[in-house]
Amino acid sequence: KAGVTQTPRYLIKTRGQQVTLSCSPISGHRSVSWYQQTPGQGLQFLFEYFSETQRNKGNFPGRFSGRQFSNSRSEMNVSTLELGDSALYLCASSPLGSEETQYFGPGTRLLVL
Amino acid sequence: GQQVMQIPQYQHVQEGEDFTTYCNSSTTLSNIQWYKQRPGGHPVFLIQLVKSGEVKKQKRLTFQFGEAKKNSSLHITATQTTDVGTYFCKVWDYGQNFVFGPGTRLSVLP
Numbered sequence: 001k002a003g004v005t006q007t008p009r010y011l012i013k014t015r016g017q018q019v020t021l022s023c024s025p026i027s028g029h030r031s032v033s034w035y036q037q038t039p040g041q042g043l044q045f046l047f048e049y050f051s052e053t054q055r056n057k058g059n060f061p062g063r064f065s066g067r068q069f070s071n072s073r074s075e076m077n078v079s080t081l082e083l084g085d086s087a088l089y090l091c092a093s094s095p096l097g098s099e100e101t102q103y104f105g106p107g108t109r110l111l112v113l
Numbered sequence: 114g115q116q117v118m119q120i121p122q123y124q125h126v127q128e129g130e131d132f133t134t135y136c137n138s139s140t141t142l143s144n145i146q147w148y149k150q151r152p153g154g155h156p157v158f159l160i161q162l163v164k165s166g167e168v169k170k171q172k173r174l175t176f177q178f179g180e181a182k183k184n185s186s187l188h189i190t191a192t193q194t195t196d197v198g199t200y201f202c203k204v205w206d207y208g209q210n211f212v213f214g215p216g217t218r219l220s221v222l223p
Contacts, residue, residue: 033211043156043201043213058210090155100146100205104155 001027004105006091012111018079021108025072025093031055032074033102034066037088048099049074078110086112115140115206119214127222132189134217136202143205145185147176150216151198159187192221 005024013019025032034046045058049068066076072093078085088109092102116139126132136145144163148156160169162178162185169176175188189196199216206212 035211035213042215045211045213048211056210092156098161100144100203100211101158101161102146102156102203102211103158104148106155 004091004093004103006089006105006108008108009106010109010111012113013081014113015081015083017081018077019081019110020075020077021089021091021110023074023076023091023093023105025074025091026095026103029093029095029103030072031094031096031099032068032072033092033094034074034076035090035092036060037090037107038086043090046076050099081112083112086110115204115210115212117202117204117212117214119200119202119217121217122215123218123220125220125222126192128194129191132192132196132219133186134200134219135184135186136214137184138204140183140207142182145178146203147185147187148201148203148213149198150201154198156201189219192219194221194223197221 007022031050033048035043037043046060047066048056052068063079068074088107090104090107092104094102118137120135146161147159150156160176165182166180167178173190177186199218201216202214204212
């Protein structure tokens with residue numbers, strides 16, 4: 001099976017702009033989670049989607065949002081970008097019945113100038 | 114909220130030496146997962162532990178879940194340069210978050 005794919009892999013934006021990142025899970029996986037990874041804060045959970053519904057949410061401001069489509073593909077959006085949003089954004093998918101077992105994509109590296 | 118600690122933060126070993134990282138939680142866990150992230154890479158799932166006192170082995174890696182289900186360890190026997198990376202534990206916070214530990218970065222000197 002193909003692994004989790006994320007696009008784009010790299011992105012440069014300026015403060016105040018918005019960005020949309022895309023994630024395609026492993027075929028058959030219906031749970032998709034998003035994480036932010038920074039050197040200072042480590043890996044932080046953003047949210048999890050299952051069957052097009054947000055099931056769990058981390059402690060991030062409302063500028064961070066996401067959605068999931070009927071084919072389980074997911075997008076996350078960050079509006080009004082801040083310098084501190086520069087990070088590696090990782091998407092992970094999980095098989096049904098084993099949502100704790102997460103398979104990560106290569107990530108999107110976002111730089112906010 | 115959930116507090117997850119990992120020690121040590123960094124570990125430098127000579128190739129062939131053993132390595133252990135510990136993950137400690139402030140609360141009792143339902144399960145715990147371990148991941149490895151190579152430099153420049155993404156986290157890769159290694160294993161999940163569920164039962165109190167559970168021990169699982171994967172070749173040179175031994176994973177253990179504490180009896181009280183509040184801590185876990187990952188032990189690597191006879192490290193190799195391919196073991197280089199950061200090892201994370203991950204738990205479920207009943208406040209509806211997945212929580213990663215801060216990780217232990219392993220360097221292996223050839």
